[in-house]
Amino acid sequence: MATRQQKKIQTRNTLIKAVLDLVDEGGSFSSISIREITKQAGVVPTSFYRHFESxxxxxxxxxxxxxxxxxxxxxxxxxxxxxxxxxxxxxxxxxxxxxxxxxxxxxxxxxxxxxxxxxxxxxxxxxxxxxxxxxxxxxxxxxxxxxxxxxxxxxxxxxxxxxxxxxxxxxxxxxxxxxxxxxxxxxxxxxxxxxxxxxxxxxx
Amino acid sequence: MATRQQKKIQTRNTLIKAVLDLVDEGGSFSSISIREITKQAGVVPTSFYRHFESxxxxxxxxxxxxxxxxxxxxxxxxxxxxxxxxxxxxxxxxxxxxxxxxxxxxxxxxxxxxxxxxxxxxxxxxxxxxxxxxxxxxxxxxxxxxxxxxxxxxxxxxxxxxxxxxxxxxxxxxxxxxxxxxxxxxxxxxxxxxxxxxxxxxxx
DNA sequence: AATATAAGAGTACAACTGTACACTGAAATT
DNA sequence: AATTTCAGTGTACAGTTGTACTCTTATATT
CATH class of the missing domain: 1.10.357.10 (Tetracycline Repressor, domain 2)
Incomplete structure (x- = not known):
């Protein structure tokens, strides 16, 4: 299994990818919610803050x-x-x-x-x-x-x-x-x- | 006082102006809500639908x-x-x-x-x-x-x-x-x- | 003058929002 | 082996959202 740091980076990338996917599907970045992002990324909403403050x-x-x-x-x-x-x-x-x-x-x-x-x-x-x-x-x-x-x-x-x-x-x-x-x-x-x-x- | 039709057009314009004001203040159109718009326009939320369907x-x-x-x-x-x-x-x-x-x-x-x-x-x-x-x-x-x-x-x-x-x-x-x-x-x-x-x- | 119309107000509700907080368990440190 | 760290979970809550519904009342129609 991966190290803790590697896993963190992995989730972080998943969050970024989630946003890009939502934008690609026709969403507007400015109206995308944290909950949508984390849902798309398959992660719990509060996890978001472990990686980004907004x-x-x-x-x-x-x-x-x-x-x-x-x-x-x-x-x-x-x-x-x-x-x-x-x-x-x-x-x-x-x-x-x-x-x-x-x-x-x-x-x-x-x-x-x-x-x-x-x-x-x-x-x-x-x-x-x-x-x-x-x-x-x-x-x-x-x-x-x-x-x-x-x-x-x-x-x-x-x-x-x-x-x-x-x-x-x-x-x-x-x-x-x-x-x-x-x-x-x-x-x-x-x-x-x-x-x-x-x-x-x-x-x- | 104005006729009913005139008053309707007036409110309609107020709603449009409300959106433009919000955008001018730095808002993103795609993330502006109907409630924000009607609030800015000084009108009750449900009134919005008398003028626009979305x-x-x-x-x-x-x-x-x-x-x-x-x-x-x-x-x-x-x-x-x-x-x-x-x-x-x-x-x-x-x-x-x-x-x-x-x-x-x-x-x-x-x-x-x-x-x-x-x-x-x-x-x-x-x-x-x-x-x-x-x-x-x-x-x-x-x-x-x-x-x-x-x-x-x-x-x-x-x-x-x-x-x-x-x-x-x-x-x-x-x-x-x-x-x-x-x-x-x-x-x-x-x-x-x-x-x-x-x-x-x-x-x- | 009596009636119909329709713009806007008010109420209600389920769905969704950001985020605070305590918890878990595996990885890192000692 | 014992302890600490911390990414991700789960719960909770107050605020906001869209929109269906009924009600009011000034205007328009008759």
């Missing part, structure tokens, strides 16, 4: 997990080392494949960004900013956008991330319509192309 | 009101008839002034888009699509983007709307920091400039 605290931990997923996306993209004219399509596909593979996390992120508590909104914002900064450093490193100040590069990275992440909800809501999902990916690619073309004409 | 129904009515606000934005922009190199800045300012003036509505919209019920998410999506289509027809009418197919124009309008509306939450969360709000407006203007520059190089 649902909000649990939510912040989920945001941390989302951060990990975002880092995985970045790592994958760097390893794949896309190049040439298919680079854009391949990057977008990589991103949405991750969204598909972690739909509960991304649904939670979008919910939290707009409708969570102040703390959760800020946490999500931070993760997105981090993601944007990583993109920025890749744009710099690979010299994908020559002759650009740091401030402008930051602004452009931000625009790219916004363009992509704004479509997450629409993408997930089309889960039963793969054709529309495909079109959506395609649309995003076009939008990013436009945007990158714009950078070549940009002068601060 | 909170979701009330929410859909709020989305309709948001639609009206969006139409006002469009009308204002057309009347103002911005032109020249300040056009972009003036349009963005117009938009964010409206956001400022209807913060409860816009907060509700962002919450609903990501965390509402399926019905509410779809309703919000529809309003945003409408908004995007109106922009598209203006781009066409004013020939702001020459030599562009309808499909591409639609895709570009969508990108513009996304870029602007994605910043609503960030903007409202900086309510206590007007300098940051100003910077945010400025950033959006730059992003739109890049994007429009991109369109001039675009070939399907």
């Amino acid at each position: 649902t909000d605290q649990l939510g912040l931990n989920i945001v941390d997990e989302i951060g990990i997923t975002l880092r995985k996306i970045i790592r994958s993209a760097r390893q794949a080392d896309f190049s040439g004219h298919r680079m854009m399509q391949e990057s977008v596909d990589l991103f949405f494949d991750f969204v598909q593979g972690h739909k509960e996390q991304f649904r939670f992120m979008e919910q939290g960004r707009a409708g969570g508590s102040r703390a959760i909104r800020n946490a999500v914002r931070n993760e997105l900013r981090f993601f944007s900064r990583e993109l920025m450093s890749d744009l710099e490193r690979l010299k994908l956008i020559p002759d650009m100040s740091s401030a402008d590069l930051e602004m452009i990275s931000d625009l790219v991330i916004t363009t992509v992440h704004s479509r997450i909800i629409d993408y997930l809501d089309d889960a039963d319509n793969p054709i529309r999902q495909q079109e959506l990916r395609h649309k995003v690619v076009k939008q990013l192309r436009i945007l990158f073309m714009g950078t070549s004409l940009w002068r601060t | 909170t979701d129904q009330l929410g859909l009515n709020i989305v309709d009101e948001i639609g009206i606000t969006l139409r006002k934005i469009i009308r204002s922009a057309r009347q103002a008839d911005f032109s020249g190199h300040r056009m972009m800045q003036e349009s963005v300012d117009l938009f964010f002034d409206f956001v400022q003036g209807h913060k409860e509505q816009f907060r509700f919209m962002e919450q609903g888009r990501a965390g509402g019920s399926r019905a509410i998410r779809n309703a919000v999506r529809n309003e945003l699509r409408f908004f995007s289509r109106e922009l598209m027809s203006d781009l066409e009418r004013l020939k702001l983007i020459p030599d562009m197919s309808s499909a591409d124009l639609e895709m570009i309008s969508d990108l513009v709307i996304t870029t602007v509306h994605s910043r609503i939450i960030d903007y409202l969360d900086d309510a206590d920091n007007p300098i940051r709000q100003q910077e945010l407006r400025h950033k959006v203007v730059k992003q739109l400039r890049i994007l429009f520059m991109g369109t001039s190089l675009w070939r399907t």
Whole structure:
């Protein structure tokens, strides 16, 4: 049998998973009760407090997990080392494949960004900013956008991330319509192309 | 005194306003109860059902009101008839002034888009699509983007709307920091400039 | 003037909520 | 081997929830 510490971590993960499952089933994080969570996790209500002092605290931990997923996306993209004219399509596909593979996390992120508590909104914002900064450093490193100040590069990275992440909800809501999902990916690619073309004409 | 019909409409509006007030105070629509709403509205809980069969129904009515606000934005922009190199800045300012003036509505919209019920998410999506289509027809009418197919124009309008509306939450969360709000407006203007520059190089 | 209508008030209740408290038993420490 | 620790259980309770029901009374209809 496992050690006490291991078992605790296990239950903790079960609680987090319970929330993500409930969100995936269509629930809204802000209206999920401690009792629903513990029921879903197969644990008694009061046990919750052995791990989190509030649902909000649990939510912040989920945001941390989302951060990990975002880092995985970045790592994958760097390893794949896309190049040439298919680079854009391949990057977008990589991103949405991750969204598909972690739909509960991304649904939670979008919910939290707009409708969570102040703390959760800020946490999500931070993760997105981090993601944007990583993109920025890749744009710099690979010299994908020559002759650009740091401030402008930051602004452009931000625009790219916004363009992509704004479509997450629409993408997930089309889960039963793969054709529309495909079109959506395609649309995003076009939008990013436009945007990158714009950078070549940009002068601060 | 007012007629029975007028009084009914009045209470109905009070209920809607109650929800928007609660959202403005930091509440999440999905977790607001009928009793909270009626309490805020100064009306007995059971009265709620004389007007709406569920909170979701009330929410859909709020989305309709948001639609009206969006139409006002469009009308204002057309009347103002911005032109020249300040056009972009003036349009963005117009938009964010409206956001400022209807913060409860816009907060509700962002919450609903990501965390509402399926019905509410779809309703919000529809309003945003409408908004995007109106922009598209203006781009066409004013020939702001020459030599562009309808499909591409639609895709570009969508990108513009996304870029602007994605910043609503960030903007409202900086309510206590007007300098940051100003910077945010400025950033959006730059992003739109890049994007429009991109369109001039675009070939399907 | 007599009657019908219907918006809002009041009452009631079962289901659910967060959380305080004492308990259990297996794992960790001594 | 004896003791301590502590994750998870069980019980309890006051507050909140949605909603069915009846009642009131001002307005509308006749």
